[in-house]
Amino acid sequence: MKILVCVCQTPDTAAKIDFVDNNTQFNANGVTFIMNPTDEWYALVRAIELKKQHGGTVTTITVGGAENEQTIRKGLAIGADDAVRIDTNAADSYGVAAQIAEYARSQNYDLILTGKETIDYNGSSVGGMIAELLDLPYLSGASHLDMPDANTAIAKCEIEGGIETLSAATPLVISSQKGMAEQVIPNMQGIMLSRRKPLTVVAPAAINDLASVKVFEKPAPRSSVKLIDPDNAADLIRLLHEEAKVI
Amino acid sequence: MSVLVYIDHAGGNIKKVSLEALSYATKVAELTGAAGVTALVLGSAADATVAGLGAYGATHVLWANNPLFDNFDSGAFTKAIAEAAAQTGANLVVLSHNSRGKAIAPRLSVRLKAPLIAGAVSLPTLDGSALVVRKSVFSGKAFADCVLAGATNIISLNPNAYSVAKGGGSCSVSAFSPSVSAADFKITTVSVEKQSGDAVPLPEAELVVSAGRGMRGPENWYLVEDLATALGATTACSRPVADVHWRPHHEHVGQTGITIRPNLYIAIGISGAIQHLAGVNNSKVIVVINKDSEAPFFKAADYGIVGDAFEILPKLTEAVKRFKAEHA
Numbered sequence: 001m002k003i004l005v006c007v008c009q010t011p012d013t014a015a016k017i018d019f020v021d022n023n024t025q026f027n028a029n030g031v032t033f034i035m036n037p038t039d040e041w042y043a044l045v046r047a048i049e050l051k052k053q054h055g056g057t058v059t060t061i062t063v064g065g066a067e068n069e070q071t072i073r074k075g076l077a078i079g080a081d082d083a084v085r086i087d088t089n090a091a092d093s094y095g096v097a098a099q100i101a102e103y104a105r106s107q108n109y110d111l112i113l114t115g116k117e118t119i120d121y122n123g124s125s126v127g128g129m130i131a132e133l134l135d136l137p138y139l140s141g142a143s144h145l146d147m148p149d150a151n152t153a154i155a156k157c158e159i160e161g162g163i164e165t166l167s168a169a170t171p172l173v174i175s176s177q178k179g180m181a182e183q184v185i186p187n188m189q190g191i192m193l194s195r196r197k198p199l200t201v202v203a204p205a206a207i208n209d210l211a212s213v214k215v216f217e218k219p220a221p222r223s224s225v226k227l228i229d230p231d232n233a234a235d236l237i238r239l240l241h242e243e244a245k246v247i
Numbered sequence: 248m249s250v251l252v253y254i255d256h257a258g259g260n261i262k263k264v265s266l267e268a269l270s271y272a273t274k275v276a277e278l279t280g281a282a283g284v285t286a287l288v289l290g291s292a293a294d295a296t297v298a299g300l301g302a303y304g305a306t307h308v309l310w311a312n313n314p315l316f317d318n319f320d321s322g323a324f325t326k327a328i329a330e331a332a333a334q335t336g337a338n339l340v341v342l343s344h345n346s347r348g349k350a351i352a353p354r355l356s357v358r359l360k361a362p363l364i365a366g367a368v369s370l371p372t373l374d375g376s377a378l379v380v381r382k383s384v385f386s387g388k389a390f391a392d393c394v395l396a397g398a399t400n401i402i403s404l405n406p407n408a409y410s411v412a413k414g415g416g417s418c419s420v421s422a423f424s425p426s427v428s429a430a431d432f433k434i435t436t437v438s439v440e441k442q443s444g445d446a447v448p449l450p451e452a453e454l455v456v457s458a459g460r461g462m463r464g465p466e467n468w469y470l471v472e473d474l475a476t477a478l479g480a481t482t483a484c485s486r487p488v489a490d491v492h493w494r495p496h497h498e499h500v501g502q503t504g505i506t507i508r509p510n511l512y513i514a515i516g517i518s519g520a521i522q523h524l525a526g527v528n529n530s531k532v533i534v535v536i537n538k539d540s541e542a543p544f545f546k547a548a549d550y551g552i553v554g555d556a557f558e559i560l561p562k563l564t565e566a567v568k569r570f571k572a573e574h575a
């Protein structure tokens with residue numbers, strides 16, 4: 001089975017978020033980057049488990065510059081067989097998806113996994129866009145994925161108020177979220193091996209972006225908390241009605 | 248300008264988030280002087296339900312009353328919506344950023360070559376002929392104002408970002424027969440399991456009562472549930488609480504769980520770690536109840552009570568019941 005896992009890097013959750021150039025660019029200065037959590041813990045780890053079950057290969061793909069290579073090596077240390085980096089900074093989810101689809105088109109992957117969303121731009125779009133570009137079925141936000149054989153995917157996807165169990169034949173695209181696998185910390189052997197695994201850099205295809213960010217803005221800080229005396233807890237309910245107007 | 252709204256429903260029950268999307272689209276049409284708002288319904292529903300969309304601003308409904316659409320496949324739905332967009336000459340397609348919307352919108356964006364703002368939180372403003380729409384980025388730590396300048400554009404609206412506006416309008420309904428066949432459905436629904444009982448599902452809830460490790464064990468959750476029931480709220484929890492199975496996983500909010508933005512988020516015995524805040528910091532009003540006055544969550548709160556949840560919760564529940572009785 002040939003599996004492709006889309007991985008990218010994002011600022012660490014605890015990172016301070018700031019913008020430069022009149023709030024049009026994210027300020028990456030001094031920011032620690034991590035592998036996007038849903039890509040790492042769910043998509044990549046589950047892909048490696050499925051490979052153990054059915055044989056085959058797990059390839060990671062990243063659209064971005066050389067600054068992504070530490071993250072990419074981490075994916076190899078966790079257990080991916082090889083990695084592809086498409087050497088361009090895409091402007092939006094469409095740019096990312098179109099680059100990945102162009103690359104994947106000729107490679108006959110059985111399964112393409114993405115994370116549910118990036119924790120920086122929160123697009124939740126790349127997986128669905130790849131599916132449409134390659135005319136494949138798409139399961140969005142799977143929290144479980146089983147493959148009883150190499151040709152059938154059975155996934156659980158959360159919908160509002162319930163969980164659907166869905167099945168589809170390969171090839172297909174699935175976006176992954178919590179529940180699909182447990183976090184794996186790369187061991188020394190994995191880290192040593194990763195240094196010798198292939199990382200192929202591919203030139204980008206010519207693709208135009210669709211949407212663009214005009215300006216970023218940070219939310220106004222909440223005015224300082226209004227403390228209510230615990231002996232008069234009922235006051236809270238009055239304030240929520242009269243002042244905050246939420247009940 | 249013409250606006251198309253995709254209406255999501257479950258077995259003919261229209262989702263509240265789709266009424267939000269329709270109300271939003273109606274307002275956008277008004278702001279941009281659009282000719283009308285077409286609502287698109289796919290699958291079986293009652294005549295009156297479909298015709299009732301006029302009250303939320305639809306001037307026209309296209310309805311594919313075809314049982315094929317009672318199964319969901321993002322590819323087949325995308326094909327149908329794209330045909331409806333072509334047929335109505337839509338320059339803007341609006342849908343909810345709910346589970347179905349997240350599966351459909353990116354596909355539709357590719358199919359229509361239309362820029363997509365996924366998870367909009369505001370009405371658009373006009374910049375020349377382009378629309379500028381705000382969305383939340385960096386897990387709630389910032390907003391991005393994004394430009395939509397396509398011939399057709401797509402907005403998926405965050406649940407609870409715009410209130411349902413019901414008026415007295417009516418609409419015409421016409422049959423819609425997209426060229427979608429059984430072969431377009433490549434996904435089989437094996438089973439559907441209901442999760443949240445009678446409460447409003449968490450991603451859609453306006454009022455949320457959430458608790459963390461401060462509750463000390465699942466046997467104490469009746470205190471949280473009593474308050475939630477009295478308020479008509481949905482319950483949520485922090486990650487460690489779901490990890491040790493005190494509460495079901497679908498209640499876990501935060502960076503690795505779900506993101507919500509209710510009107511009211513009451514956090515009880517939750518410290519307010521950054522990864523937790525990432526899932527709730529866009530809530531309109533945040534109330535924190537914690538016995539530690541130094542808990543970081545107080546910095547992100549509008550109202551706070553420093554004290555023991557075990558003493559405060561029963562008092563709050565009583566106060567809510569009294570309030571409800573007075574305002575019944």
Ligand SMILES: Cc1cc2nc3c(=O)[nH]c(=O)nc-3n(C[C@H](O)[C@H](O)[C@H](O)COP(=O)(O)OP(=O)(O)OC[C@H]3O[C@@H](n4cnc5c(N)ncnc54)[C@H](O)[C@@H]3O)c2cc1C
Pocket residue numbers: 013037458459460461462484485486487488499500501502503504515516517518519520521522523526536537538539542554555556557
């Ligand atoms: C990569 C990563 C991702 C994560 N993702 C998430 C996520 O999605 N969601 C999430 O929630 N967490 C997440 N976490 C964990 C997060 O960092 C915190 O550890 C977690 O949110 C703490 O949960 P808590 O507040 O319930 O527990 P604690 O931090 O143990 O806090 C309990 C609080 O209860 C208060 N308390 C105790 N007794 C009482 C009482 N009787 N009355 C009132 N208050 C009382 C205490 O003062 C304390 O503030 C993540 C962590 C990492 C590293």
Ligand SMILES: Nc1ncnc2c1ncn2[C@@H]1O[C@H](COP(=O)(O)O)[C@@H](O)[C@H]1O
Pocket residue numbers: 006007008036038039061062063064093096113114115116117118121122123124125126127
């Ligand atoms: N630059 C990128 N390179 C590779 N994969 C990406 C990139 N950006 C996003 N993805 C994948 O697409 C998923 C959804 O991203 P998004 O649509 O931006 O929220 C992520 O979880 C990744 O799996």
